[in-house]
Amino acid sequence: xxxxxxxxxxxxxxxxxxxxSCAASGFTFSNYAMxxxxxxxxxxxxWVSAISGSSGTIDYADSVRGRFTNSRDNSKNTLxxxxxxxxVEDTAIYYCAKGWAEYNSGRFDYWGQGTLxxxxx
Amino acid sequence: xxxxxxxxSVSVAPGQTAxxxxxxxxxxxxxxxxxxxxxxxxxxxxxxDEHNRPSGIPERFSGSNSGNTATLTISRVEVGDEADYFCxxxxxxxxxxxxxxxxxxx
Numbered sequence: 106x107x108x109x110x111x112x113x114x115x116x117x118x119x120x121x122x123x124x125x126s127c128a129a130s131g132f133t134f135s136n137y138a139m140x141x142x143x144x145x146x147x148x149x150x151x152w153v154s155a156i157s158g159s160s161g162t163i164d165y166a167d168s169v170r171g172r173f174t175n176s177r178d179n180s181k182n183t184l185x186x187x188x189x190x191x192x193v194e195d196t197a198i199y200y201c202a203k204g205w206a207e208y209n210s211g212r213f214d215y216w217g218q219g220t221l222x223x224x225x226x
Numbered sequence: 227x228x229x230x231x232x233x234x235s236v237s238v239a240p241g242q243t244a245x246x247x248x249x250x251x252x253x254x255x256x257x258x259x260x261x262x263x264x265x266x267x268x269x270x271x272x273x274x275d276e277h278n279r280p281s282g283i284p285e286r287f288s289g290s291n292s293g294n295t296a297t298l299t300i301s302r303v304e305v306g307d308e309a310d311y312f313c314x315x316x317x318x319x320x321x322x323x324x325x326x327x328x329x330x331x332x
Binding site: 132142149153167205209210211212213214215217218219 | 227263269274319
């Protein structure tokens with residue numbers, strides 16, 4: 106059974122940093138691209154970043170490029186999102202989502218339950 | 227950027243058919259995926275590559291895609307289908323989502 110468990114969310118002041126983790130199990134982690142998708146309170150889904158299985162390709166949304174860093178440790182079956190220079194508008198539930206192939210493309214066939222990030226003074 | 231446009235809401239009676247559209251420039255040339263999200267839960271993939279259903283998704287869920295519009299069709303709607311629905315594509319190196327459609331089962 107595929108499981109994705111996010112952690113690391115919390116309350117942070119504007120300009121601060123936070124590191125999210127997503128622990129994966131139930132599949133061969135290194136064989137699949139992974140993404141972060143966020144959802145602001147009461148709003149729709151917004152893709153944040155994708156990383157290929159080998160970490161060879163990492164894509165970012167314009168809204169986070171230069172501030173967020175997506176990475177993975179295939180030996181630990183864990184995905185990370187380092188978030189710096191956080192803004193109030195980054196407040197959201199952050200989901201990790203499994204891609205359907207090794208490369209960044211296509212659908213997200215499994216999602217974690219999400220971790221809430223609140224940016225506020 | 228590539229924009230996907232969905233109606234904010236649709237309403238349907240139990241047993242009827244719901245159709246949720248997703249508009250985009252030449253979206254018919256792209257692979258479209260649909261997600262269902264119930265309150266307080268993570269999204270669930272219900273249709274991928276226009277019309278394919280993941281394991282465990284009822285046959286009542288189907289999809290089509292042509293021209294500038296993709297459509298998610300839910301037949302014989304049940305109360306349990308009440309949820310938000312999002313379309314998604316991959317465009318260049320980005321992943322647009324539609325704004326979401328809240329489906330209410332009257």
